[in-house]
Amino acid sequence: MKNFKIIVVIFLIPLFCFSQDLTDIDFVSPFHDGYAAVKKGDQWAFINEKGAIVIDFRDDLVPEKHNDVCYPVLKNDLFLIQRNENNLTYFGFADVQGKTVIAPKFLKAKSFEFNNSIALLLIKQNLGYNKLLDKPMVSYKYREVLIDKSGEIVDYLSPLYPFSVDAYAKKSPEIKSKIVSKDIVAVAQDNTFSLRKY
Template identity: 45%
Template sequence: MKRLIAIYLILIGLPLFIFSQDVSNVDFISPFHEGVAAIKKGDTWGFINTEGDLIIDFRNDLVIEYSEDIDYPYFNSGRCLIKEQKDGITYFGYIDSSGHEVLEPQFLNATAFNDGLAIILKLYKNILGRNDVLDKAMINYDYMELAIDPDGEIVHYISEKPVHITLSKFFMKGPPPIRSKFLSKSLIAIRDDNNKWRIKKV
């Protein structure tokens, strides 16, 4: 009987030991967005809820947003941007407010969500044929600028045609730029190669 009581107490207390972490000695605390605030410790970021509990542990893959008074990762539409390097190239994805990866890092660039929409650069792999001498597939890559919803479903095709890219860290000095922004849910501003803007209705 004593053994059963001891096991019961351990099982009840275990979640407290696992999830209650000391939220002290942090370098920065952001304002709350959607009920969570970003906190910084060293080069890592985590999130606390309105109770002060650490709900997403400190990690180094969260994307810091730089716009107006925002210099920290944040949630909008239940999503926060993350990034991951693969073969020297940075890919972007999203986590939900529990810290689970809902859209794995796969986009060449991406914005934070705003009112249920985000703009991403989606990569497309094209197999052109096969090189028999080298015994390997001949591949090239394009990307398109798209708007997605929080589930990753494409809502708008912003690019009028695919953009070719050489997918190599030796040719890519950073993520390709996103050339559009939402002015409202039905208006997108698109910047051309001459740094001029045009308005597109969606």
């Protein structure tokens, strides 16, 4: 009798634990690397090709533009996440378990291609202290960087550009360079590109 109960439980587990019908979904993206994004209200989740949720609904996933449609992408086992702090939005990456692997510290980032991503690194420079205003004087700059899956900088792709927090509220800087293969990045220079091996 005991063995019979164990067998019944084993057969019922898939029915209750793995069977999922997603309802009231607002949007379903195409699959990328075996995962699709689904939207419900203001939150996104990822499903696998069997329709099972692998990343539950959350509000920190970052939609990216794909053929004039915006949705998050899980590529190279990583997806973009965001965090707001001091009127700025910082971007990082989480893995297929939903664990943050690259803390949100970039002004912008693109999905991983060929195990690398292009991101905008914010650099804060301390200029001194203003005694009259009783506050530190700082300057901000940013630059495009190529990062690996651990968040380490592989290459610096652009010079330093000035950054204004006030201007950021109206329009954030854009990533202009792009990864074109597993060994080559097209680095933006004014209105042209130069190809660089990395």
